[in-house]
Amino acid sequence: MTATDRPFGLNNLAYQILGVVTRLPRSGYDIVKQLEHFRPAKTSQVYPTLSKLESAGLVSAEDVEQLGRPNKKVYSATEAGRQALIDWIGTEPEAPYSRDDFLTMIYSGWLASPDEVRVLVDGKIVRLDRQIAQMQSDIARLVALHPQEMHDPGHWRFYRNSLLNRRLMVAQAERVWCLSLLYQLSGATDD
Amino acid sequence: MTATDRPFGLNNLAYQILGVVTRLPRSGYDIVKQLEHFRPAKTSQVYPTLSKLESAGLVSAEDVEQLGRPNKKVYSATEAGRQALIDWIGTEPEAPYSRDDFLTMIYSGWLASPDEVRVLVDGKIVRLDRQIAQMQSDIARLVALHPQEMHDPGHWRFYRNSLLNRRLMVAQAERVWCLSLLYQLSGATDD
């Protein structure tokens, strides 16, 4: 399925933004911050996408005047927007795309010394540990504040929790792999 | 670090291609096939990138005439190309980028019925199982054919094996998560 085959020609980012404003109404600025950890996008991509969604009638904007801060537009999903999301969920997801410098570096790790690769992997473990700690505290906070919603698949927090757990599990698996690589590298000395 | 900060202005794809032809000399067509499972790219992106690498002196091309097939250009890394890769491995990798329709759909799964989400997750498990079986057979073949290279961090097959194992571990973790989500969903009936 190509972008132009999809209803309204929406891409992954558009559906992600639509999903965000269906959970809770938000400004463009808030959407960018919300996306940061899960599916990062810059303002230069988010604002035009919001305009597109609005002219397609999938979101509606309300002007909110503020004191001491710039005014903002708060976007929420329309009924048509909700329905477009539900319809999309019923279609085949495209193959995921990813680009990872760390893995591309590992790919050619045999050219460098084991010590250089160790440094690279150590750095990765540090970043993974930070992410793991963050996700664990996010999960703890979520289940403490909204315990009953964690069991209700009709509530968005059920899926927020589920996706946080998924990222945590994947990060932990990546961490185990890093350690196993360091172990295999430990047999080799650097001269 | 932006693309223009990097030496020669190479991006992730350029370094990946450089890594491929440093392992073994290959044609553009072969490179595309080689990349398929690990870091997919189309011919329309690979051929121009090869030209760029060649004019930067990081790869060299040899014309090979063939009988019964179109002639081809076989690319290999130059010494400068090897060194550019090693230098890059010593720099900080940029944050990985990824885009995943399946996860974006799950994000808004609360809007759909539990049954619709089940179908989505079932499909994901099928795809994961196929990938897991493929990786397991790739790994088995690799260790059977080149057992001694599996322990040598100075050989590229050591890292091929390591990266295959990583993908396998991550896919298995994803699979476990899928099953746990199906289990949590099984409490909910569809009306």
Added chain:
DNA sequence: GAATCCATGTAATTGGTTACATGATTCA
């Protein structure tokens, strides 16, 4: 006084996909 937060956007460039163009050989 400098940095960060809030807030919305546009312009230029790079990265990636789809579609087009060509043509022989092999396999079902």
Added chain:
DNA sequence: TGAATCATGTAACCAATTACATGGATTC
């Protein structure tokens, strides 16, 4: 006879990043 494999490229378009532009309020 039709599809797949081998083989190299270009043109048009869509997706994403970087840089630019503005400006008040708060925090260090």
